[in-house]
Amino acid sequence: xxxxxxxxxxxxxxxxxxxxxxxxxxxxxxxxxxxxxxxxxxxxxxxxxxxxxxxxxxxxxxxxxxxxxxxxxxxxxxxxxxxxxxxxxxxxxxxxxxxxxxxxxxxxxxxxxxxxxxxxxxxxxxxxxxxxxxxxxxxxxxxxxxxxxxxxxxxxxxxxxxxxxxxxxxxxxxxxxxxxxxxxxxxxxxxxxxxxxxxxxxxxxxxxxxxxxxxxxxxxxxxxxxxxxxxxxxxxxxxxxxxxxxxxxxxxxxxxxxxxxxxxxxxxxxxxxxxxxxxxxxxxxxxxxxxxxxxxxxxxxxxxxxxxxxxxxxxxxxxxxxxxxxxxxxxxxxxxxxxxxxxxxxxxxxxxxxxxxxxxxxxxxxxxxxxxxxxxxxxxxxxxxxxxxxxxxxxxxxxxxxxxxxxxxxxxxxxxxxxxxxxxxxxxxxxxxxxxxxxxxxxxxxxxxxxxxxxxxxxxxxxxxxxxxxxxxxxxxxxxxxxxxxxxxxxxxxxxxxxxxx
Amino acid sequence: xxxxxxxxxxxxxxxxxxxxxxxxxxxxxxxxxxxxxxxxxxxxxxxxxxxxxxxxxxxxxxxxxxxxxxxxxxxxxxxxxxxxxxxxxxxxxxxxxxxxxxxxxxxxxxxxxxxxxxxxxxxxxxxxxxxxxxxxxxxxxxxxxxxxxxxxxxxxxxxxxxxxxxxxxxxxxxxxxxxxxxxxxxxxxxxxxxxxxxxxxxxxxxxxxxxxxxxxxxxxxxxxxxxxxxxxxxxxxxxxxxxxxxxxxxxxxxxxxxxxxxxxxxxxxxxxxxxxxxxxxxxxxxxxxxxxxxxxxxxxxxxxxxxxxxxxxxxxxxxxxxxxxxxxxxxxxxxxxxxxxxxxxxxxxxxxxxxxxxxxxxxxxxxxxxxxxxxxxxxxxxxxxxxxxxxxxxxxxxxxxxxxxxxxxxxxxxxxxxxxxxxxxxxxxxxxxxxxxxxxxxxx
Ligand SMILES: Cc1ncc(COP(=O)(O)O)c(C=O)c1O
Numbered sequence: 001x002x003x004x005x006x007x008x009x010x011x012x013x014x015x016x017x018x019x020x021x022x023x024x025x026x027x028x029x030x031x032x033x034x035x036x037x038x039x040x041x042x043x044x045x046x047x048x049x050x051x052x053x054x055x056x057x058x059x060x061x062x063x064x065x066x067x068x069x070x071x072x073x074x075x076x077x078x079x080x081x082x083x084x085x086x087x088x089x090x091x092x093x094x095x096x097x098x099x100x101x102x103x104x105x106x107x108x109x110x111x112x113x114x115x116x117x118x119x120x121x122x123x124x125x126x127x128x129x130x131x132x133x134x135x136x137x138x139x140x141x142x143x144x145x146x147x148x149x150x151x152x153x154x155x156x157x158x159x160x161x162x163x164x165x166x167x168x169x170x171x172x173x174x175x176x177x178x179x180x181x182x183x184x185x186x187x188x189x190x191x192x193x194x195x196x197x198x199x200x201x202x203x204x205x206x207x208x209x210x211x212x213x214x215x216x217x218x219x220x221x222x223x224x225x226x227x228x229x230x231x232x233x234x235x236x237x238x239x240x241x242x243x244x245x246x247x248x249x250x251x252x253x254x255x256x257x258x259x260x261x262x263x264x265x266x267x268x269x270x271x272x273x274x275x276x277x278x279x280x281x282x283x284x285x286x287x288x289x290x291x292x293x294x295x296x297x298x299x300x301x302x303x304x305x306x307x308x309x310x311x312x313x314x315x316x317x318x319x320x321x322x323x324x325x326x327x328x329x330x331x332x333x334x335x336x337x338x339x340x341x342x343x344x345x346x347x348x349x350x351x352x353x354x355x356x357x358x359x360x361x362x363x364x365x366x367x368x369x370x371x372x373x374x375x376x377x378x379x380x381x382x383x384x385x386x387x388x389x390x391x392x393x394x395x396x397x398x399x400x401x402x403x404x405x406x407x408x409x410x411x412x413x414x415x416x417x418x419x420x421x422x423x424x425x426x427x428x429x430x431x432x433x434x435x436x437x438x439x440x441x442x443x444x445x446x447x448x449x450x451x452x453x454x455x456x457x458x459x460x461x462x463x464x465x466x467x468x469x470x471x472x473x474x475x476x477x478x479x480x481x482x483x484x485x486x487x488x489x490x491x492x493x494x495x496x497x498x499x500x501x502x
Numbered sequence: 503x504x505x506x507x508x509x510x511x512x513x514x515x516x517x518x519x520x521x522x523x524x525x526x527x528x529x530x531x532x533x534x535x536x537x538x539x540x541x542x543x544x545x546x547x548x549x550x551x552x553x554x555x556x557x558x559x560x561x562x563x564x565x566x567x568x569x570x571x572x573x574x575x576x577x578x579x580x581x582x583x584x585x586x587x588x589x590x591x592x593x594x595x596x597x598x599x600x601x602x603x604x605x606x607x608x609x610x611x612x613x614x615x616x617x618x619x620x621x622x623x624x625x626x627x628x629x630x631x632x633x634x635x636x637x638x639x640x641x642x643x644x645x646x647x648x649x650x651x652x653x654x655x656x657x658x659x660x661x662x663x664x665x666x667x668x669x670x671x672x673x674x675x676x677x678x679x680x681x682x683x684x685x686x687x688x689x690x691x692x693x694x695x696x697x698x699x700x701x702x703x704x705x706x707x708x709x710x711x712x713x714x715x716x717x718x719x720x721x722x723x724x725x726x727x728x729x730x731x732x733x734x735x736x737x738x739x740x741x742x743x744x745x746x747x748x749x750x751x752x753x754x755x756x757x758x759x760x761x762x763x764x765x766x767x768x769x770x771x772x773x774x775x776x777x778x779x780x781x782x783x784x785x786x787x788x789x790x791x792x793x794x795x796x797x798x799x800x801x802x803x804x805x806x807x808x809x810x811x812x813x814x815x816x817x818x819x820x821x822x823x824x825x826x827x828x829x830x831x832x833x834x835x836x837x838x839x840x841x842x843x844x845x846x847x848x849x850x851x852x853x854x855x856x857x858x859x860x861x862x863x864x865x866x867x868x869x870x871x872x873x874x875x876x877x878x879x880x881x882x883x884x885x886x887x888x889x890x891x892x893x894x895x896x897x898x899x900x901x902x903x904x905x906x907x908x909x910x911x912x913x914x915x916x917x918x919x920x921x922x923x924x925x926x927x928x929x930x931x932x933x934x935x936x937x938x939x940x941x942x943x944x945x946x
Contacts, residue, residue, distance in 0.1 A: 060907045062934075164616075210619020222867075229871055229945070243622040256715040263726045289729040292633070297620065319867050320881075329906040330868035332934055341622070382623070457623070 005416040005438035006258050006273070008298065009250040010386045010452040013346045015044050019477060020450055022484045026351055026391050029475060029486065030448060035353035036372035036472040038459050040072070040489065042080030043478055044347045049086045051305040052339065059312055059325040061335045066110050068242045068340030069095045071456045076476035076492035077347065078102040083494035089242075089338040090128075093119040100126065110239070112158070112205070112338070113176075120144055129154040131203045131239065133176055135186050142193040152196055156239055157186060158203040162220035164212075177204060180220055187231060199233050201225070205241025205338065209297065211307070214240065215314040218324050222316070225333065238328065239336035240311075245303035246345045248296070248386050248453055255299035258385070263289060275420050278434045280383070296383040304342040341456035348455030350377050350472065351391070352432075354447045355424070365418040365436050368443060373423045373430060375462040376472050377451050380433045382458055386451070388421075390439055393446035414441035421449070424469060509583070511541040512551050513665045517673040517799065524760045525777050529787040531797045532776065533679070534763060535670060537691075537804070542579040544804035545666075549690050550579035552661035553650040558587045566646035567592055571633075574603040574721060575804055576652050576688070581610040589648075594636055600720050602808045654732035658690035659697070666691060667698020670799055678702040681783070681798035683709045683776040685722045685768045686742075689734040691801060696738050710739035711775040717747040720812060721768045721803060743779065745771040751817055753777075758806055766809050769802035776800040828889045828921060830913040841916035844927040846939040849902060858900035858925075861885070863910055864933070872943040874904060874936065882910055889914075893921055900925040908932040 012020065019041065020026075030037050045067070052065050066089035067081050075098070081088060082103035090096045091113030099109050111123040112131040117140070123130050124145055132138050132155050145153050160177035178186050190199050202224050204217045221238045228235045249255050265273040266282045267289060274280070281294035302310055312325035312335075319327055328335055352372040359366060379386060417439055421432035443449065451458070463471035474489035478496075487496060505511055516539065520532045537545035554568065561568065568584045568591045570576055577593040584591040593607060596617035607614055617633060640649050652658050671678055678699040684692035692710055699706045712728055713719040725742065728734045736742065745753075747767070754770025757763040765773070780798055787793050814821050844852060852858060853876070860877035862869050869879040880888070882905065888894045895901060901923065903911035908931045915928035929936065937943060 060909065207621050207623055208619040209622055213619055226867070226871055245622060252716055260715065260726055263729055267729060287735075288732045289726075320865050322865050326906075327865060327868065330864035330933075331871055332868075332906070332937055 005418070005440075006254070006261055007438050007440075008254055008258055008385050008387045010389065011247055011250045011346075012452055013044075015041055015479070016346050016349060016452055018479070019349070019484060020389055020391065020452070023391055025484050025486070026448055026450070027393065030351050030353055033473045033475065034470065035351060035370075035448075036376045037351045038348060038454070038472045038474040038489075039351065039486070040074045040077055040348040040455055040459075040474060040476050041346070041478070042074075042076045042476055042492065042494075044345075045077055045080050045343060046084050048304070048343045048345055048347070049081075049084050052308065052337065052343070053085075055305050055309045055312070056335065059309075060329055061312075061325060063237060063334035063336045064108065064110075065343075066108075066239075066336060066338045067343050068338045069099065070113075071340030071344050071461070072348070073460050074348075074455075074474060074476070075102065075490045076474075077344070077455070078104070079493050089340075093122060096122055096126075096128065110156070110336070110338075112203075117144070121148065121150075124148075124150045124153045127151050127154065129156060129200060131156045131158045132178075133158050134178055135182075135189055138186070138189050138193065138197070142196050145196040152198050154200045155190075155197045156201045156203040156237065157190070157199070157224075158205070158239075159183070159217075159221065159224065160204060160206075162204070162217040164216045180224065183224060183227070187228065187233075190233065191231065199228065199235050201235045201237030201239060201334070201336070202228075203239035203241065203336070205243065207243060209243070209245060209300075211311055211314060214243075214311055215316070215324060218311070218314075219316045219318055222319060222324075222327055222331065222333075225331070236332065237334040237336055239338065242338040242340045242342070244305070244307040244337075244339050244342040245297075245300050246341050246453070246456060247298075247300040247303045248384055249299040252299045252301065259293070259295075262293075273436050275431055275434045275436070280434075294383055295385060298385050304339070304345055307342070308337060308339075344456035346453060346455075348453070348459060350451040350454045350459055351448050352377065352388075352451070354443045354445050354449060356445060357443060365420045366442065367422060368419045368449075369422045369424065370432060370449060371424055372432065372472070373464075373469060374432055375464055376423075377432055377454060378458045378462040379451060379454065380431070381462055384458065385433075385435065386453070387437055387439070388449035388451050390441065390443050391448035391450050393444065393448075416440055417442045419443075508541050508586075509551055512547045513540070514669060515539045517670060518761075518763065520761055520773075524756060525780075527777070527780055527784045529784050529793050529795055530681070530780050531795070532780065533670075533674075533797065533799045534757070534761075534765075534769075534773070535666065535799055535801045536763065537666070538763075538765060538769065538802050542575075542582050543808075544575035544579065545691050545801060546575035546803075547579045548661040548665050549652060549658040549688070550576055550583060550650065552665075553652065553655050553657045554580060554583050554648070557648050558583065558589070561646070561648040562587045562589055564646045566648050568648045568650065569594065569640065570650045570652060571595055571636075572652065574600060574808075576650075577607055577612060577614075578603070578610065580650060581607055581612040585611055594633075599718065599812075600808060601811055603720075606808065652688045652690065653730070656733070658688055659694040659733055662691045662694025663698050664694075666801075667695040670695065671699065671702055674797060674799075677797075678706050679799045680705070680796040681707050681709070681776075681780060683711065683772055683779060683798065683800040685711045685719075685745075685772050685775075685801070685803065686728050686731075686734065687721045687723060687768075687803075689728065689731050689738070691803075693733055693735070693738050695801075707740045708738060709775065709779050710742045711771055712742060712744050713750075713771075714744045714746040719745065719747050719750045719767055719771055720809065721766075722750075722771060741779070743775055745775050747816060749774045751813055754806065754813075755820075757802070763802060764806045765802045766804045766806050767812065768804065772800040772802065826890045828892070828917065830886065830917050833913060833916050833920070837916045837920065838912050841912045842919060842925075842927045843908070843912060843915065843930045844902070845930045846936050846941055849927075849929055849936075850941055852900075852902065852927075856900055858902040858927075859895060860902045860904060862933070863903060863905040863914065870945065872933075872937075872945055874933070875942065875944045875946075877904065882914075885914065889917060889921070893918065893923055895923075897923055900927075902927055902929060904929040904933055904936070906932045907934055 087108035158177040161179035352370040356369040423430040476492040540547035581591040750771035753774030757765040863882040905911040911928035
């Protein structure tokens with residue numbers, strides 16, 4: 001197999017770990033509902049919200065946590081959310097309808113993203129706050145409100161192109177938000193439409209893992225809010241979007257070792273680690289490594305609520321060096337956040353059935369064909385490297401090997417294997433992942449491979465119905481005492497967990 | 503020593519023996535090559551000068567700009583050299599994590615462009631990462647950039663092959679050391695010196711040091727990053743070991759405090775890595791009869807002063823100051839809980855009749871934006887400073903303290919009470935409660 005197996009064990013907190021130990025339930029579910037199957041765990045969402053809340057709490061900040069709906073289509077998750085004090089960030093007409101139908105009242109919804117007239121109308125009609133991307137969108141909204149005699153609309157201005165003082169930060173161009181350099185005409189428009197729009201604050205959403213870029217943007221927002229106040233406007237909120245990240249792996253050491261070996265495989269100093277020598281963005285040019293590794297930093301010690309906390313602790317250089325949290329508080333601003341991925345951390349998994357395990361003549365990695373398409377498990381699409389967990393058909397045969405990567409070791413005869421995971425489309429490109437995956441033992445047809453922690457973007461974000469193959473169905477699961485219960489995703493309501501009795 | 507130009511002061515740095523009482527090696531003499539004594543402060547002065555020298559006057563005529571991907575020392579040297587020739591430097595980097603160096607570069611007139619962080623939502627098909635775009639602009643036909651290209655330019659290595667290496671041999675009375683230990687950044691210094699030493703004695707053992715993968719040591723690469731360096735050839739090194747940030751700082755402190763060598767973290771990493779490596783060799787020598795004496799050289803790349811915030815972040819214990827009098831940290835929870843306080847409505851009445859001095863403890867920016875009419879602004883940090891010296895206002899003047907939520911003000915109300923002020927109160931719920939109660943806030 002070429003040296004030690006290179007495991008990338010997923011990080012499993014107690015709920016997902018317990019669910020993965022419920023081998024029989026998982027097989028019952030896939031037998032009944034087919035493979036692939038998505039399972040969401042709504043109660044975890046509430047726990048994650050509490051973690052974000054506690055960051056607000058220790059820093060005395062008020063403001064709303066808006067779950068970014070786009071990260072998962074689940075009704076169960078949204079309805080569970082409705083039973084907390086958090087809100088939702090919707091990016092389409094359908095998401096808005098979904099949110100209203102799940103019981104989220106308009107004061108707990110914010111509309112972001114590109115908007116068509118219907119979306120804008122329903123948002124204004126129901127008094128949902130609207131995050132405006134451009135001046136054009138503001139004009140469009142003002143016209144709608146006047147023409148249809150709608151209530152005065154609460155708006156935020158989504159901004160981009162923040163400049164750090166001293167150094168220029170190069171950035172990928174953002175299609176979203178108005179550049180701060182074009183603030184003047186935007187504010188003039190707000191003033192002109194003061195009878196129909198009420199400016200409640202400013203917003204940004206930066207697609208970056210960098211804390212300093214976000215700190216620069218937040219600092220920029222504080223300056224813009226001051227500019228608004230000096231014009232006599234009364235904004236009171238900053239919405240800093242999402243992008244707080246998830247730590248997918250249990251062990252930093254495995255990640256470090258894996259990426260080093262991947263580098264060496266690209267340089268040809270160790271056997272390949274991918275199907276067809278794919279380099280995930282890296283190439284070998286005369287012995288020197290070129291390109292950039294296009295992978296999600298799967299082991300991230302600072303992610304989610306901790307990331308938010310570090311951002312808030314960041315000193316604002318141009319505002320006297322006080323931490324951003326202190327400045328927000330002292331200026332009496334509310335802080336809004338829109339975590340998507342981070343709120344769905346540990347909230348679900350994707351189950352796939354093993355259809356075939358084939359040996360190659362050359363004695364290379366085994367070919368494992370799964371009853372799923374690559375777009376059903378979009379880890380690869382998002383550059384997330386994480387091993388699936390083998391859930392054996394016959395638990396007695398190999399122990400409930402749910403400790404990812406290492407197996408339970410109950411069965412002494414089992415050996416680690418290297419595999420390539422294929423999907424069920426008749427396309428060469430339908431590889432669940434192009435990397436060689438190491439499993440603690442050889443899977444058998446009928447076993448399940450469970451991809452953990454897929455609820456954020458990796459579950460149904462990319463799913464299609466190509467070749468008339470069904471995309472994954474979805475169930476919600478929760479615990480009553482020691483027992484896991486489940487229902488179809490759209491049957492779940494926050495009343496369900498108490499056995500249907502109100 | 504009289505020079506016509508500061509560039510003549512580059513090189514010829516001292517080789518200083520480390521006291522055996524410090525490193526504890528019995529059979530190996532350990533020497534530090536003090537590159538920190540170069541005129542712009544680091545080992546990079548040599549490479550920068552050697553790479554830029556042939557092109558500077560030409561670039562000046564064309565009105566071009568020097569560009570480099572550098573996180574610090576090379577940029578620093580290039581900024582000075584460019585300035586001396588009427589040029590400017592643009593440094594493009596994603597690794598400039600040391601605020602002092604960033605500020606120094608700006609002060610020297612450099613332009614800094616930072617690369618953005620990684621995308622949260624990856625687009626696997628994206629081809630135009632900012633670094634690729636940067637290289638594309640450099641290779642445009644009418645480009646007037648002077649790109650020194652330190653990671654690929656053989657003149658970087660050459661500066662050490664012809665300078666640093668031979669100097670070491672000369673100072674060791676014409677002999678190459680048995681060991682040479684250096685950190686790997688651009689690989690220029692380690693490769694150039696190793697080549698020069700091996701010409702004298704092919705048996706020289708060369709150890710390369712890289713940063714541990716999960717750590718950051720300014721100027722040093724991790725093993726993966728080293729593979730991105732054109733000058734890096736693993737065959738140059740007999741061993742490649744990694745050093746953690748903590749170990750680098752430990753080594754740095756030893757050099758700073760016990761050897762009088764004001765090295766930065768990379769010098770510290772080199773010292774730490776050298777001693778770790780040599781301890782094994784020292785033991786083997788001790789087992790020989792009779793014990794042979796060996797020598798070893800490591801490079802001290804630059805100075806400690808630029809890294810204070812880096813060290814403070816990792817070792818706040820090194821900066822502990824003695825406790826001072828009248829500090830809010832001395833208060834007990836009970837004292838804070840029972841601190842005199844007043845609610846918004848009562849405070850409004852008190853302000854109207856009792857004329858307390860209203861002190862707003864928030865930052866000047868927040869205060870300027872909105873505050874209670876008639877209040878004065880003393881930001882909490884400053885207020886704490888003032889109190890170390892005693893009560894800052896008369897006992898006869900009542901005082902109302904306000905902060906965002908009434909937490910900080912409660913501490914200071916307790917402290918002032920303890921210091922003997924008879925009538926100080928904290929605004930319960932702070933300025934936020936004041937606002938929420940609809941009480942007036944002004945900006946004047
Ligand atoms: C406006 C907005 N808010 C929030 C998010 C969610 O970001 P994340 O899932 O990274 O937290 C996104 C994602 O694209 C977004 O565009």
